[in-house]
Amino acid sequence: MLFSFVAAMGFLLVNVVDPYAGAVASPTFNAADRFAGQDAQTFVVSGVVQAASVKRDSYSVKEPPPPPPPPKASTSHSSGGISLPNVVPNPGSAQAYAHTQVLARGWSEQDFSCLVALWNQESGWRVNAMNTSMGSSPSTAPYGIPQAYPGGKMASAGADWATNPRTQINWGLGYIAARGTPCSIWNSYGGSY
Template sequence: MIRSVLVFTRSSSAGARSTRTRGVLSGLSLLAAAGFVLVSVAADPTQQVMAEPASLPSENRPGQDLGEITGEQASLVRDEIVVHTPTPTPTPTPEPEPAAAAEASSSGQQAASISIPAVAAPNPGSAQEIARQMVLSRGWGEGQYSCLYSLWQRESNWNVYAQNSSSGAYGIPQALPGSKMATHGGDWQTNPVTQISWGLDYIAGRYGTPCGAWGHSEQVGWY
C-alpha cells in the first residue's frame, strides 16, 4: 500500500522567505515524496496495481439474445444448453371388469349352434319309445329326444346288439367297453331298457343333455 508522506516545512518567524526559496523547497518536497513512494513500492513486492477489469466477451454478456450469436459462439452456446423434455407418462390400459372378462370367456367357449333334426313318432314298445319316455320323465322335452334319436341312430342304428369291431363299443349307446352298462343291470347285453338307462346317465354326467352330446358329435364325430 502507498504510505503517506508527511512534509514538514519550517515557517519563517517574521517575514516570509523569498519566492525562490519556496520554489526550491517545494521542488525538493515533491522529489522527496516521489522517492518515498518508489521506496515503498520496492519494499512491498506484494503490492500490485489493480488493472481495470476487461470487458466481458460479447457471448458472456447477461441478457444477450441467442439470436445475436453466430458462428463458433453459437455452437458453444448450443453445447452448453441442456433441454429437459418431460417424459410423458403412459396411460395404463384399464383391466376388464371380472364380469366382462367372464362373459367374453364364456362367449369364446360356446359351441356352434345345434340343428335339431325332426324325428317321427316312435313305434309303441320300440326302443325309441322307451328312450322317449325316459327323456320326458327327466324333464328334457321332445327336442332333447330328437337329439338323442339322431345321436344313437348314428352310433348304433338303435340295435341292442350292435358291436364295433375295431373298438369293442357295444349296444345302443355304444358303451366302451360294453361291460360298463353292468352297473345298471346284469342283462346289459340284451335289454334295451338297461342300455338306455345307462346311456342317459352317461350323457347327463358328461354333456348335460342329449342335445349337448349331439352337438359334440356333430363337431368331432363322436360323443
C-alpha cells in the same frame, strides 16, 4: 360190347321196319273195329252262327290322400343350426321306452330328437351293435344302443346289459346326464361325427 351194339340196333330197326307190315298186306288181315260200328266222333253244326257278346268291367283309380305335413320342431333347445326332425317312436319299441325316460328326466322333445340322431349314428338302435375294430367281445368292445366302451360298463345298470334295450338305454341316459343333455352332446360333435 358187341352184344350192346346188336341190342341197340335191334331196338332201332324195330321202329324202322314195322313187324306187322306183312300181316296188313295179307288178304286175311282184318283191322279190329275199335268203335263197334259207331262214328269215332260226331260234331253237329247249326246253320245259325251267333256272335259272342263281350263286356268289359270298369274300374276307377283314386289318388292316395296327401301325407300329413310334418310337425313343427320345438325350439326349447338349440340344436346348433342343424335341423332335426321330431320323432314319434313306435309304441313298444326301444325308442318309445327312451322317449318316456327322456321326458321323465325333464328333457324336451328336442332332446329326444337329438338322442335319436345320436344313437342312430352310434348303433342304429340295435341292442347287439358291436364295434369289432375296438374289441372282440361285447364286454371289451363298444357295444349296444349307446355304444358303451367297453360294453361291460353297462353291467352297472343291470345283469342283462348285453340283451336288454331298457338296461342299455338307462345306462346311456345316465352317461349323457352326467355330461349334459342329448342336444348338448349332439352339438359338441357339430351335429355329426
